Amino acid sequence: MKKFAKISQIDDNLLFFVTIALVLIGLLFVYSASCYTAELETGNKFYYLIKQSTGALLGIVAMVTASLFDVNILKKFHLPLAILSALLLGLVFIPGVGISKYGATRWIGFGGFSFQPSEICKFALVLVGAHSLTQENAKPFFKYAKVLLFGLTYCVLIILEPNMSVTVCVGLLMVALLFLGGMKIKTFLLILLPFVVVLPLMIVLEPYRMLRLMAFLDPWASPKNEGYQLIQSLYALGSGGLFGVGIFQGRQKYRFLPFAESDFVFSVIGEETGLLGCLTLFLLFGLYVYCGVKIALNAKDKFSCILAGGITSVVAIQSLINFAVVTGSIPPTGLPLPFISYGGTSLVVFMTATGVLLSISRANKKQGFGIS
Amino acid sequence: MQENSYYVTKKRMVALMLASVFLFFLIFCRLFYIQILWGKNLQTKASDQWTRDLNLSAMRGDIVDKNGEILATSCTVFNVYARPNAVVDKESTAKVLAEALSLDYQSVVQKVNKKGVSEVLIARKVPTLLANELKEKDLDGIYFAEESLRQYPLGDFLTQVLGYVSVDGVGQTGIEAYYDKYLQGIDGRLLTQTDLVGKELDGVQYYLPSQKGLTIKLTVDSKIQMMVENVLDLAMYQYSPKKAECIVLDVTNGSVLAMSSKPSFDLNNIPRDDLESLTDYSKNVLVTDIYEPGSTFKIVTAAACLEESLNGGGFDENYVFKNNSRTRVVDGTKINCWSTHANGKHANQKLSDALNNSCNPIFTDIALNLGKETFYRYLEAFGFGSKTNLDFQGEQSGILIDKSMVKNADLARIGFGQSVTVTPLQLCMATASSVNGGILYQPRLVESIVDNVTGVTLTNPVVVKNRTISEVTSQKLATMLEGVVTNGSGKQAYIEGYKIGGKTGTAQKFENGALAQGKYVSSFIGFFPVNSPKYLVLMLVDEPVGQNYGSVVAAPYAKMVIQGIIDLYDVAPVE
Numbered sequence: 001m002k003k004f005a006k007i008s009q010i011d012d013n014l015l016f017f018v019t020i021a022l023v024l025i026g027l028l029f030v031y032s033a034s035c036y037t038a039e040l041e042t043g044n045k046f047y048y049l050i051k052q053s054t055g056a057l058l059g060i061v062a063m064v065t066a067s068l069f070d071v072n073i074l075k076k077f078h079l080p081l082a083i084l085s086a087l088l089l090g091l092v093f094i095p096g097v098g099i100s101k102y103g104a105t106r107w108i109g110f111g112g113f114s115f116q117p118s119e120i121c122k123f124a125l126v127l128v129g130a131h132s133l134t135q136e137n138a139k140p141f142f143k144y145a146k147v148l149l150f151g152l153t154y155c156v157l158i159i160l161e162p163n164m165s166v167t168v169c170v171g172l173l174m175v176a177l178l179f180l181g182g183m184k185i186k187t188f189l190l191i192l193l194p195f196v197v198v199l200p201l202m203i204v205l206e207p208y209r210m211l212r213l214m215a216f217l218d219p220w221a222s223p224k225n226e227g228y229q230l231i232q233s234l235y236a237l238g239s240g241g242l243f244g245v246g247i248f249q250g251r252q253k254y255r256f257l258p259f260a261e262s263d264f265v266f267s268v269i270g271e272e273t274g275l276l277g278c279l280t281l282f283l284l285f286g287l288y289v290y291c292g293v294k295i296a297l298n299a300k301d302k303f304s305c306i307l308a309g310g311i312t313s314v315v316a317i318q319s320l321i322n323f324a325v326v327t328g329s330i331p332p333t334g335l336p337l338p339f340i341s342y343g344g345t346s347l348v349v350f351m352t353a354t355g356v357l358l359s360i361s362r363a364n365k366k367q368g369f370g371i372s
Numbered sequence: 373m374q375e376n377s378y379y380v381t382k383k384r385m386v387a388l389m390l391a392s393v394f395l396f397f398l399i400f401c402r403l404f405y406i407q408i409l410w411g412k413n414l415q416t417k418a419s420d421q422w423t424r425d426l427n428l429s430a431m432r433g434d435i436v437d438k439n440g441e442i443l444a445t446s447c448t449v450f451n452v453y454a455r456p457n458a459v460v461d462k463e464s465t466a467k468v469l470a471e472a473l474s475l476d477y478q479s480v481v482q483k484v485n486k487k488g489v490s491e492v493l494i495a496r497k498v499p500t501l502l503a504n505e506l507k508e509k510d511l512d513g514i515y516f517a518e519e520s521l522r523q524y525p526l527g528d529f530l531t532q533v534l535g536y537v538s539v540d541g542v543g544q545t546g547i548e549a550y551y552d553k554y555l556q557g558i559d560g561r562l563l564t565q566t567d568l569v570g571k572e573l574d575g576v577q578y579y580l581p582s583q584k585g586l587t588i589k590l591t592v593d594s595k596i597q598m599m600v601e602n603v604l605d606l607a608m609y610q611y612s613p614k615k616a617e618c619i620v621l622d623v624t625n626g627s628v629l630a631m632s633s634k635p636s637f638d639l640n641n642i643p644r645d646d647l648e649s650l651t652d653y654s655k656n657v658l659v660t661d662i663y664e665p666g667s668t669f670k671i672v673t674a675a676a677c678l679e680e681s682l683n684g685g686g687f688d689e690n691y692v693f694k695n696n697s698r699t700r701v702v703d704g705t706k707i708n709c710w711s712t713h714a715n716g717k718h719a720n721q722k723l724s725d726a727l728n729n730s731c732n733p734i735f736t737d738i739a740l741n742l743g744k745e746t747f748y749r750y751l752e753a754f755g756f757g758s759k760t761n762l763d764f765q766g767e768q769s770g771i772l773i774d775k776s777m778v779k780n781a782d783l784a785r786i787g788f789g790q791s792v793t794v795t796p797l798q799l800c801m802a803t804a805s806s807v808n809g810g811i812l813y814q815p816r817l818v819e820s821i822v823d824n825v826t827g828v829t830l831t832n833p834v835v836v837k838n839r840t841i842s843e844v845t846s847q848k849l850a851t852m853l854e855g856v857v858t859n860g861s862g863k864q865a866y867i868e869g870y871k872i873g874g875k876t877g878t879a880q881k882f883e884n885g886a887l888a889q890g891k892y893v894s895s896f897i898g899f900f901p902v903n904s905p906k907y908l909v910l911m912l913v914d915e916p917v918g919q920n921y922g923s924v925v926a927a928p929y930a931k932m933v934i935q936g937i938i939d940l941y942d943v944a945p946v947e
Contacts, residue, residue: 237414
């Protein structure tokens with residue numbers, strides 16, 4: 001038992017360092033990807049770096065603070081947080097509060113500050129899941145109903161923005177939570193069925209999604225329009241080769257690659273550090289998932305277990321979707337890469353969630369519990 | 373119960389983790405494919421969009437005469453471009469450009485504001501000096517592309533031989549066209565690294581300088597050419613002919629020393645909008661047009677006759693032609709001498725007399741005596757009916773009636789230069805071969821092609837095509853032709869103290885298949901020094917007004933050219 005605690009200790013530090021490493025890599029490449037456009041647009045090539053650094057500092061404070069609290073406090077907040085998330089998602093549609101960019105209304109803003117409520121709702125859903133799925137006395141129907149209720153509400157609100165990628169992300173998270181919660185496989189598949197039907201339908205019904213889908217299959221069919229983004233991403237990755245063209249030496253960020261510092265920062269990493277750099281990043285995300293799962297497995301109760309598993313799932317789902325998009329493995333859709341992509345809210349929220357993981361890990365050490 | 377469901381959760385958690393690891397692996401495989409297997413291909417495509425490729429057109433090579441005097445050259449001018457996206461201050465940039473280049477301000481403003489184009493041409497062919505002044509102003513988004521502008525320092529000179537180039541600098545006619553690939557040079561490139569919208573990035577440029585085209589060195593001697601052109605201008609003035617033409621040839625190697633026809637035009641001011649005169653005046657008729665040579669052709673007939681006498685046929689130089697009639701009837705057609713043969717004229721002629729008198733009946737006799745087979749063998753050996761292979765475009769081969777079709781009446785006429793068409797150059801080559809010892813050369817206009825950078829020279833070799841007659845015959849013939857100038861119809865070309873040979877010709881012109889009344893080509897073909905021929909001059913006056921005999925019209929101009937050569941090169945008189 002003592003030996004096990006020691007391993008857990010290592011994991012604990014490891015998760016912290018993996019997170020810090022990811023954030024630092026993020027800062028480096030947010031700067032590299034944005035310095036040219038930042039200089040042109042604002043006259044200050046450090047513009048994005050400074051904003052992202054601010055997010056990172058706030059994130060560290062939030063992460064450490066979260067790691068010091070007992071996660072059980074969160075149980076009480078699950079409902080208010082879930083409802084607040086839904087309200088914030090609704091606020092997006094109120095003119096004057098919601099901010100539209102690139103043909104979608106995804107942001108709410110006050111003062112000079114803006115953020116995407118969808119960043120928060122993912123973790124709100126995890127909390128709802130962790131709480132309701134551990135209500136052993138409740139009837140199975142009610143156990144899952146809450147997760148489904150909030151999950152689907154979020155999905156509907158997000159798809160209305162519209163934001164396909166985050167919808168898929170939240171949908172997958174919901175499925176993962178139901179799966180982790182112990183839902184019978186038969187029931188699980190039955191619930192999954194509508195998604196399998198609805199998703200293709202949504203794609204076919206929205207012309208721009210259909211075009212994007214076609215673009216993913218053959219981007220060179222419309223190199224100036226739908227296929228453009230993917231082609232530019234492939235150019236970046238392809239130019240990288242095995243070792244990359246060198247940090248700061250990439251050419252695609254010179255306005256060729258759209259959203260180079262946010263959704264497509266991985267393209268820049270691939271161009272400048274090559275396949276080896278990408279592999280390193282994959283390993284770091286792999287380590288993060290490994291640590292997260294390990295913490296979940298060692299959790300002292302099922303609430304902590306599902307909470308840890310849920311948080312880890314968010315990171316895994318979102319990073320996988322981002323990698324898949326950037327490599328042209330699935331239709332292109334805008335989703336930031338956790339810890340790496342430019343975006344203050346996203347960074348702070350993910351680091352806070354990591355703090356929660358660390359808190360669970362800390363609790364595990366005090367009271368050895370779990371399977372080995 | 374709780375323990376059991378907790379166990380399920382943990383089991384499923386591990387399953388999810390394995391699933392995500394598997395997905396990471398799949399994406400890594402995809403990444404491996406993109407970056408390693410597909411990478412080179414993608415990078416090549418990508419590099420296309422990273423650079424703007426500016427063509428630097430190569431300076432066209434010079435054309436020089438045999439002494440190195442420049443006849444055609446190129447100077448650098450600049451095409452001024454703007455990349456609208458990179459022009460920072462549109463108004464002031466436009467103002468500077470409009471002032472410096474004397475352009476309309478409004479149109480320049482429009483150009484630098486043009487959307488959806490990466491480059492827009494502001495001005496063409498801006499002189500170097502002006503371009504340099506503009507360059508110093510260092511305007512953002514304004515670029516200068518070198519281009520060469522063709523210039524002909526001597527203007528209306530050697531017009532048809534040199535030819536001209538298109539606006540884009542591609543040879544259209546003459547040497548400019550024939551040697552275009554050597555003159556072109558190799559274009560250079562300026563690759564500039566830019567961002568998506570064409571804004572230049574610092575410090576990353578790739579410059580491949582253009583390579584100037586090679587120098588074409590002609591066999592033409594511009595001093596002789598200059599004199600020839602002056603003489604032709606005089607002929608144009610004095611006789612108002614349709615055309616006046618002249619070739620000067622080095623008979624010892626087939627090199628063209630001068631070649632000109634008038635009217636012509638200034639190559640620096642090509643009448644591009646008057647297509648008819650452009651086509652007519654730029655045609656090198658000495659090579660591309662055919663005519664009936666008339667009496668000048670008798671040299672060839674005489675050569676065949678003399679040479680054949682060595683083989684037991686023909687008539688030797690001492691043979692006296694018995695038939696003194698001015699008329700011959702062949703196959704029912706009458707052939708008359710230009711002379712009445714009255715009062716003992718053209719009587720008891722030897723071959724030399726016949727040449728002096730240019731007596732048609734005698735050459736009819738010779739042709740018929742030689743017969744179809746023999747005469748045609750000589751005609752073909754002298755190169756008639758086939759191209760001389762001059763290094764020039766559009767050469768014609770002349771028309772020699774097919775041997776199987778030729779009737780005696782035709783053969784008889786060919787004997788004195790009718791029923792046969794030749795290019796003036798063909799006649800020159802054949803005559804040269806008759807007097808230079810019997811060698812038929814392939815004519816050439818270009819002596820060598822020179823790379824001025826490396827000094828490598830590619831020589832256009834002297835080509836001997838075949839022997840036509842023996843040296844002995846050639847010498848005899850040359851002496852006879854000297855007689856023509858000294859005593860015969862060529863007297864007008866005689867120069868005291870010099871041994872000049874030659875033959876006159878007055879050919880009637882055919883138009884639309886019928887003899888054109890009163891239209892003649894007056895000609896004289898001469899060479900000197902007779903004892904060791906070097907220069908050959910063919911003078912043609914096409915449709916002279918007033919006079920038409922070659923002896924009267926053409927011979928005096930040929931004499932001027934010969935006198936000019938003598939003066940130019942201080943040819944010593946024979947003691």
